[in-house]
Structures are given as C-alpha cells and as structure tokens.
Amino acid sequence: MENTDKRTNKCTGGNRLLIIGILVFISTTMIMTGLFISLKIKSDEKDTCDIGWSLYETTCFNISTLSLSWNLAKDSCRSMDGRLAEQITEGKHAFIQQLDVEIHGTALDWLWLGGTDIDSEGNWIWDDSKKPLNLTFWRPGEPNDAGSEDCLATQTGVWNDIPCTAEKQFVCEKS
Ligand SMILES: [Ca+2]
Ligand SMILES: [Ca+2]
Helix, strand or coil, X not given: CHHHHHHHXXXXXXXXXXXXXXXXXXXXXXXXXXXXXXXXXXXXXXHCCCCCCEEECCEEEEECCCCECHHHHHHHHHHCCCEECCCCCHHHHHHHHHHHHHHHCCCCCCEEEEEECCCCCCCCEECCCCCECCXXXXXXXXXXXXXXXXXXXXXXXXEEEECCCCCEEEEEEEC
8 A cells, every 4th residue: 555655655756847947848839939030029129111212221212302491301201100311420421322323313302301400500419319410511602691591401412401391302220
C-alpha cells in the first residue's frame, strides 16, 4: 500500500512537471509571437509612407500641387498629421529638390519650408520644433526682409525670405 502511494506521488509529480513545461512553452510561444507582430508593425511604419508621400530616411515627404499662403500651408500639413518640412539637412535638401523634379518635372517651383522670423525679426526658427536654423542654404544677399519678408521658401536649391502671404506650393513632412 505504501509503495503504491509513493508511485502515485511520483506520477503526480511527473505530470505536474509536464504541465508546467507545456504552460511555459505556450507562454513563451505567445510572447514571441506578440513580439514578432509588434516588431513587424513597427518596421512597416518605418519603411512605408501613405500614398502620395515619399520616404527619406525615416520621414515621409509630400510636395503640394496647391499653392497657399505660408500659414494655410502650415495648416494643410497639420491637417495631414504632418508639419512644414524643417530641420533641413544636406540630405533632406537634396531629396526635396529631387522630389520636386519627379513630381512636377521642374526644380523651378517655389516651395514653402517651415522656417520663419515672424515672431522676432532676423531670428529664424523652425516653426514646429522652435529650433534655430543651424544649417542654411540662403541665396547670397538673403534673407533681406525686403518689404517685410518673414517666411522661408526654397527654389532651385537656394532659400529666400519672402512675404508669408505669397501663395506657394509647400513641402510637408511626417514621421
Ligand atoms: Ca523677416
Ligand atoms: Ca528676400
């Protein structure tokens, strides 16, 4: 009788281990599957853009066909969960020109970017991040605030300050 009890206990112990093993296996599989799915969603977000937007590094860019004042252009980018392109690097600068040629067949378009000195004359900042313009591509002699010019536009790879009320195409970006 005592021997039988011992055997039963042994069997129960073995079963318990087996069940724990199975549970651990199932939990690990579920965690790994969840991790894989979340990583995939993340990488999908980074590697693709909405239709009409083009990827440069981890940011999506859109050049409008509409021409609007700088303020309305800013609103338009925001309505698409983006902002006027800002913190321009050499790479972004080149990408925007290339994108303009691809979309419109020309680099002659005036395009609004997110820079402005509307709050403090001569102190140029990026509107959305409020960061100063570190790297700049001003045309020689610009910015000149000729007749009150407080918004940044790019054309043929060089920048000019022009009146914010001018209606221009614009570059939106979103991450
Ligand atoms: Ca100005
Ligand atoms: Ca100017």
